[in-house]
Amino acid sequence: MNLRQEYPNYFLDIYGQVDFVPVRGVGSRLYDNNDQEVIDFAGGIAVNALGHAHPQMIAALTNQAQKLWHVSNIMVNQPAVELGKALVNASDFDKVFICNSGTEAVEAGLKLARRYSLVNFGAHKHKIVSFKNSFHGRTLFAVSAGGQSKYSADFAPLPEGIVHGEFNDLSSAEELIDENTAVVIVEVIQAEGGIIQASTEFLLKLRELCDKHQAILMFDEVQTGIGRTGKLFAYQHYLIQPDLISIAKALGGGFPIGAILVKEKFSSGFTIGSHGTTFGGNPLACAVALSVFYIINTSEVLSGVTQREQVFREQLDKLNQEFDLFAEIRGQGLLIGAALKPQYHGRAREIMNLGFAHGVALLNASPNVIRFTPSLIIPEEDIILGMNHFKTALHKFSKNVAA
Ligand SMILES: Cc1ncc(COP(=O)(O)O)c(C=O)c1O
CATH class of the missing domain: 3.90.1150.10 (Aspartate Aminotransferase, domain 1)
Structure with missing residues (x-):
């Protein structure tokens, strides 16, 4: 065959x-x-x-496979708790949500940000500011947030309230980020878009504008996170911290898993029932991710x-x-x-x-x-x-x- x-x-x-x-x-x-x-x-x-x-990943997967594969989120499980704890302890964030892919992590981050803004400021504050040439995944929301119309145009009508500025352009960011902005989403390195690094000044400006307008600064670290750039997270190369990051890819080392990490201040964006997933936090995925994490975070x-x-x-x-x-x-x-x-x-x-x-x-x-x-x-x-x-x-x- x-x-x-x-x-x-x-x-x-x-x-x-x-x-x-x-x-x-x-x-x-x-x-x-x-x-x-x-x-x-x-x-x-x-x-x-x-x-x-990798032998340690094989051991983690096969050991867990003998014990427990799936229970859903109506119960907690040990590998998920250990992974969540490890990610929070190794980062500048306080809370985690585990899902199954990068796109889902992006989706979760944007939804959390929208809901946080709606609850705390009102429905007018829903604008998502993203950047041209960015890539954030393939659901309709994620392709709409992404800055490449070739991935979204054929699927119109698209979700509303998303605008795209020029990447690395401070005045473009200044023009778009205002009191109606719920979240600014950016890749520290535009990966799919051609490996284009954000400048320090640009990220500093985004931090400043998000603080000024009480908007959430979200870094999409799906491709850059978990050691890829030589630090655990790419934001650690800079002197600023985002409020929320999305991660996936290397997190599972080959087992599908994604996550968002968020500061305590914004964690109320999700409450019981406002978001969810059947498979997210699955014991098999989390056991593998934990073994990957312990090896990489050295x-x-x-x-x-x-x-x-x-x-x-x-x-x-x-x-x-x-x-x-x-x-x-x-x-x-x-x-x-x-x-x-x-x-x-x-x-x-x-x-x-x-x-x-x-x-x-x-x-x-x-x-x-x-x-x-x-x-x-x-x-x-x-x-x-x-x-x-x-x-x-x-x-x-x-x-x-x-x-
Ligand atoms: C920055 C970024 N965000 C999101 C995604 C989507 O991740 P996934 O393919 O796991 O859904 C990708 C995938 O390439 C990515 O590079």
């Missing part, structure tokens, strides 16, 4: 997958049925933070992210000296973007496919940027090997360009 060929017979055609079909993974290496090896620089889109088949792993970033940057600079394809290498920690020069715009996906064909799993971030989101503990040897494969892919790309 050719799985890649079978797939479209049964599935809605919404992804455009690569040809490589992995059947197992070990650390930062994936293997197909024929034992063909691919070095994994994609990490399941910033999810497999500890690579594949100075060894977090400083290792920054060391690995340097190796990536050195290797990418070297490749660029040879091929002259990139205008810039950007990002932070192991969320790295190689931005293509203007003459190659639109061709990131082609390079991604060539990568897979030559033994390295890559991602794009927008049509113009190659994205690297590997395991946070990828061995240096695997980085070098993956870069050798990437070099072969770039060689082929350069030949295509010349042809």
